[in-house]
Amino acid sequence: MNTEEATTSNAPHIVKEEVIAAGKWVTLEKTTYIDPAGTTRIWETTKRTTRQANTEADGVGIIALLKRTLHKDCVVMVKQFRPPLGCCTLEFPAGLIDEGESAEITALRELKEETGFKGEVVGVTPVTCLDPGLSNCTTQIVLVNINGDEAENINPTQQLGNAEFVEVVLLPLDEFQTKIDDLLKKEKILVDAKVYIFGMGMAQAFFKPKELPVLKQ
Numbered sequence: 719m720n721t722e723e724a725t726t727s728n729a730p731h732i733v734k735e736e737v738i739a740a741g742k743w744v745t746l747e748k749t750t751y752i753d754p755a756g757t758t759r760i761w762e763t764t765k766r767t768t769r770q771a772n773t774e775a776d777g778v779g780i781i782a783l784l785k786r787t788l789h790k791d792c793v794v795m796v797k798q799f800r801p802p803l804g805c806c807t808l809e810f811p812a813g814l815i816d817e818g819e820s821a822e823i824t825a826l827r828e829l830k831e832e833t834g835f836k837g838e839v840v841g842v843t844p845v846t847c848l849d850p851g852l853s854n855c856t857t858q859i860v861l862v863n864i865n866g867d868e869a870e871n872i873n874p875t876q877q878l879g880n881a882e883f884v885e886v887v888l889l890p891l892d893e894f895q896t897k898i899d900d901l902l903k904k905e906k907i908l909v910d911a912k913v914y915i916f917g918m919g920m921a922q923a924f925f926k927p928k929e930l931p932v933l934k935q
């Protein structure tokens with residue numbers, strides 16, 4: 719057996735997927751798979767029922783930067799009650815990809831619906847996973863700039879459905895992490911992991927690049 723064959727035969731893979739329970743929005747499945755040691759195992763998996771045929775992403779998250787004359791640049795965030803957690807969360811605006819949509823189109827539509835802002839796409843990630851030990855849920859993060867000086871972005875109006883209750887929260891980019899820490903102290907909310915990691919990354923990138931290396935112990 720050559721190296722390539724050995725690698726292929728040892729590759730972990732799925733044998734079968736059986737639906738245990740199916741709801742309108744999610745399924746619970748029993749996933750039978752072969753692990754890297756060749757052992758057959760079972761995993762409990764959740765999946766969304768809404769993934770469209772033309773995409774491997776379930777939805778998008780939107781990092782929207784609001785740029786206005788004489789204002790600090792702000793990240794447009796949303797706060798809403800999330801039933802699975804039983805509390806409010808601070809998240810990037812987000813939503814599921816509808817039939818025939820690209821990630822970019824979904825991002826601009828969801829941003830308009832949830833926040834009222836009209837944006838312009840400036841970047842998009844590959845398909846990324848969200849909670850791989852639990853679910854096959856995937857997302858693409860779309861970076862959007864908003865010209866806050868444009869007439870339609872001065873008093874933005876949300877376009878929410880009757881079961882949607884979304885509060886828009888503007889956080890200055892240069893104090894993103896500390897403002898989130900303040901909110902967490904004040905209110906009983908949970909912050910989305912993507913959001914907090916973005917804040918940590920921003921803080922590292924922008925506020926510590928000039929620190930001199932110190933002796934490591």
Ligand SMILES: Nc1nc(=O)[nH]c2c1ncn2[C@H]1C[C@H](O)[C@@H](COP(=O)(O)OP(=O)(O)O)O1
Nearest residue numbers: 742743744777811812813814815828879881882
């Ligand atoms: N897991 C879900 N359970 C539900 O009972 N309803 C759900 C689930 N996931 C989505 N939805 C509903 C709620 C909204 O009416 C639509 C669209 O949600 P969308 O705005 O695209 O996405 P989120 O912002 O992440 O809720 O789906």
